[in-house]
Amino acid sequence: MESDIQTQRYAAQEILRIGNENIPSRVFTFNQLKAATENFNEHNLIGEGGFGRVFKGHIQETNEAIAVKVLDQHGIQGNREFLVEVLMLSLLHHPNLVSLYGYCVENNQRILVYEYMVQGSLQDHLLDCSRSRKPLNWETRMKIAAGAAKGLEYLHDMANPPVIYRDLKASNILLGDGFDPKLSDFGLAKLGPTGEKTHVTTRVMGTYGYCAPEYAMTGKLTMMSDIYSFGVLMLELITGRKAVDTTRPTREQVLVQWATPLFKDKKKFIKMVDPLLEGDFPLKSLYQALAIAALCLSEEPTSRPVISDVVSALEFIAIPKAESLGSSGELSPPALHPSYSDLEIFETGESSEDL
Structure with missing residues (x-):
C-alpha cells in the first residue's frame, strides 16, 4: 500500500514538473471537480470501465460542460498511461481528437478533464x-x-x-x-x-x-x-x-x-x-x-x-x-x-x- 502511494506521488510530481514546463493543460483542484460533478453524484455518471468512472460536470465560473474521468487507483490504467494521456492530448490538437482541458493529481487521485461530447460514444x-x-x-x-x-x-x-x-x-x-x-x-x-x-x-x-x-x-x-x-x-x-x-x-x-x-x-x-x-x-x-x-x-x-x-x-x-x-x-x-x-x-x- 505504501509503495502504491509513493508511486502515485511520483506520478503527480512528474506530471506537475513536465506540466509546468511544457503542458498548456490546466491543473484542476479536487474541490473544483467535486463541485462541478455535484460530489461525483451517481446521476452524473456517464461511463464506467476497468479504467474507472466518467462523470458529466459543469464549471460555473466559465460555464463549461466537462467530462471528468476519475481513474481507479488500482485499475488497468496505471501511472504511465495517465502520464502518456496527459502529454499526448496536451501536445496534439485536431478537430477529430478529443480536447483535454486539464487534470488533477490531488489526494492520490488521478483525474482527467475533457470536453463533454454530447452524443456519448x-x-x-x-x-x-x-x-x-x-x-x-x-x-x-x-x-x-x-x-x-x-x-x-x-x-x-x-x-x-x-x-x-x-x-x-x-x-x-x-x-x-x-x-x-x-x-x-x-x-x-x-x-x-x-x-x-x-x-x-x-x-x-x-x-x-x-x-x-x-x-x-x-x-x-x-x-x-x-x-x-x-x-x-x-x-x-x-x-x-x-x-x-x-x-x-x-x-x-x-x-x-x-x-x-x-x-x-x-x-x-x-x-x-x-x-x-x-x-x-x-x-x-x-x-x-x-x-x-x-x-x-x-x-x-x-x-x-x-x-x-x-x-x-x-x-x-x-x-x-x-x-x-x-x-x-x-x-x-x-x-x-x-x-x-x-x-x-x-x-x-x-x-x-x-x-
Whole structure:
C-alpha cells in the first residue's frame, strides 16, 4: 500500500514538473471537480470501465460542460498511461481528437478533464443501441468512419514524431453535435518508429478483436496495426456487430472470422449489412466500404493501405464531390477500390491472451 502511494506521488510530481514546463493543460483542484460533478453524484455518471468512472460536470465560473474521468487507483490504467494521456492530448490538437482541458493529481487521485461530447460514444449508438434510440443511418456511419480516419491520419502523418494510437475501438470514438467523431483515450498511444526503424517493440496491449494478428503474436507495433483496427471498426459500422460477441454462435463470435468467408462472395455482401438499416443504403457505397474494410484487414501488413488513402476513399463515400464524376457522368470510385475478383482476406491468427 505504501509503495502504491509513493508511486502515485511520483506520478503527480512528474506530471506537475513536465506540466509546468511544457503542458498548456490546466491543473484542476479536487474541490473544483467535486463541485462541478455535484460530489461525483451517481446521476452524473456517464461511463464506467476497468479504467474507472466518467462523470458529466459543469464549471460555473466559465460555464463549461466537462467530462471528468476519475481513474481507479488500482485499475488497468496505471501511472504511465495517465502520464502518456496527459502529454499526448496536451501536445496534439485536431478537430477529430478529443480536447483535454486539464487534470488533477490531488489526494492520490488521478483525474482527467475533457470536453463533454454530447452524443456519448459510437458504441452507445451502434453496438449498445437501446430500442428508444434511433439507429445510425448509413450516411452518418460513413461520416463517422471518415472523421475517425482523419484523426488517425493526423496521428500517423502530421504528428512529429508520429503516434500509433493502439486502442481504436467504438467505445473510444466520442460523438459531438451532428455526430462529429473524435478519438479519445490515449493512455495506450505510443510514439511510432522514426529514421531507419520499421516498428517499435512493446508489450501487447489493446482490445481483443481489434488487435492486428502480427502485433498480437510478436509485439512488433507499426502504423499498420492501427489500420487493421480501423478495418474492424469499419466492419462494425457496416454490420452493427461487435468485434467480439460471446452471445452469438461460436463461428460468429469474432467479427473478422465471421466476415472472412463472406468477403469472397459478392452475392453475400448484402448479408453483412446491419439489419437495423432496413436496406436503406446505396449499394455502390456498401461495396466501397467493404473494400476498404477488407484491405485494412489484410493479414499481410504491407498489403494494408496507408491512412491517407483510407481518408481519400472514405471522403468519396461520405461526401461525393462533383469533381469525382467520370466521363459518363457517374461517380468514379477512388484508386483504393479494387476489383472484387481480386479481393481476398486470409484467416487471422488468434491470440489466447485477453489483450
